[in-house]
Amino acid sequence: MVGLLEPFTEVSQKEKQQHVEDLQTKCPYCGKPLVLRNGKYGQFWGCSAYPKCRFTRNVE
Numbered sequence: 001m002v003g004l005l006e007p008f009t010e011v012s013q014k015e016k017q018q019h020v021e022d023l024q025t026k027c028p029y030c031g032k033p034l035v036l037r038n039g040k041y042g043q044f045w046g047c048s049a050y051p052k053c054r055f056t057r058n059v060e
């Protein structure tokens with residue numbers, strides 16, 4: 001039974017990972033890719049459309 005369930009678990013984990021990567025690399029405001037920037041307080045994700053779009057996300 002466990003052997004049968006494994007492939008499904010693998011797929012769902014892969015999809016989850018893909019979804020997380022999309023969220024990390026695309027701006028939720030304008031859909032442009034995010035770029036890693038160095039700021040005063042360390043690295044953060046910033047929208048590549050900056051300064052037009054000022055979305056930023058903390059690097060985890």
Ligand SMILES: [Zn+2]
Pocket residue numbers: 027028029030031032047048049053054055
């Ligand atoms: Zn943006």
